[in-house]
Amino acid sequence: MRLLLVEDDIALGSQLHHALKKAGYAVDVSTDGVDAEAVGDLEPYDLIVLDLGLPKRPGLEVLSNWRKRGNQVPVVILTARGSWQEKVEGFKAGADDYVGKPFQINELLARINAVLKRSAGSVAGALKVKSITLDEDKQELILQNDQRQSLTATEFRLLRYFMLHPGQLLSKSKLTEHVYEYDQDKDSNVIEVYVNRLRQIIGPELIKTRRGQGYIFGNSD
Numbered sequence: 001m002r003l004l005l006v007e008d009d010i011a012l013g014s015q016l017h018h019a020l021k022k023a024g025y026a027v028d029v030s031t032d033g034v035d036a037e038a039v040g041d042l043e044p045y046d047l048i049v050l051d052l053g054l055p056k057r058p059g060l061e062v063l064s065n066w067r068k069r070g071n072q073v074p075v076v077i078l079t080a081r082g083s084w085q086e087k088v089e090g091f092k093a094g095a096d097d098y099v100g101k102p103f104q105i106n107e108l109l110a111r112i113n114a115v116l117k118r119s120a121g122s123v124a125g126a127l128k129v130k131s132i133t134l135d136e137d138k139q140e141l142i143l144q145n146d147q148r149q150s151l152t153a154t155e156f157r158l159l160r161y162f163m164l165h166p167g168q169l170l171s172k173s174k175l176t177e178h179v180y181e182y183d184q185d186k187d188s189n190v191i192e193v194y195v196n197r198l199r200q201i202i203g204p205e206l207i208k209t210r211r212g213q214g215y216i217f218g219n220s221d
């Protein structure tokens with residue numbers, strides 16, 4: 001999953017950036033409202049964490065501009081502590097959830113996870129498809145016989161994306177866009193290598209290849 005983090009406070013921004021990456025997300029960062037609004041429309045993010053107090057353009061305006069243009073990307077806003085007005089305004093502008101500053105990073109991570117699952121039409125809690133379960137906290141896979149298998153950062157990101165979109169045809173370029181950050185080298189052939197590694201771990205039948213089109217996860221047709 002690929003997130004955009006919009007935060008102008010350098011110290012908090014870098015702390016959040018680090019925590020989000022550690023939690024297994026590909027993360028791009030923006031530090032002002034004008035830049036954030038542009039990249040939020042341009043790049044196919046799975047979720048945006050949006051601070052409301054931003055230079056150049058306030059976060060609420062950025063959010064309502066996205067929604068006016070039909071951009072439905074899930075958004076978690078960061079509001080000032082105790083400001084119920086900001087929360088109400090945020091929901092009116094189209095926010096999916098909020099966290100009030102100051103907050104525990106684990107609370108933000110839990111809310112992001114819940115919003116991502118909701119927007120993918122998946123139930124909250126453990127991510128389970130067929131015989132495999134993904135432990136998102138430990139970034140490990142739990143196989144049928146309760147055996148645990150650790151995953152590299154890219155394997156984890158790719159498998160989580162697959163598991164949140166079962167039965168959907170996913171092209172290599174789409175997977176690349178959701179697994180890598182903006183400035184990372186996006187060679188979609190590398191996806192093939194990672195898919196083959198995942199097949200070695202979870203078995204070959206869970207990820208089907210559609211020649212020239214991409215992959216379908218978890219469909220046993």
Ligand code: CA
Pocket residue numbers: 007008009051052053054
């Ligand atoms: Ca701010």
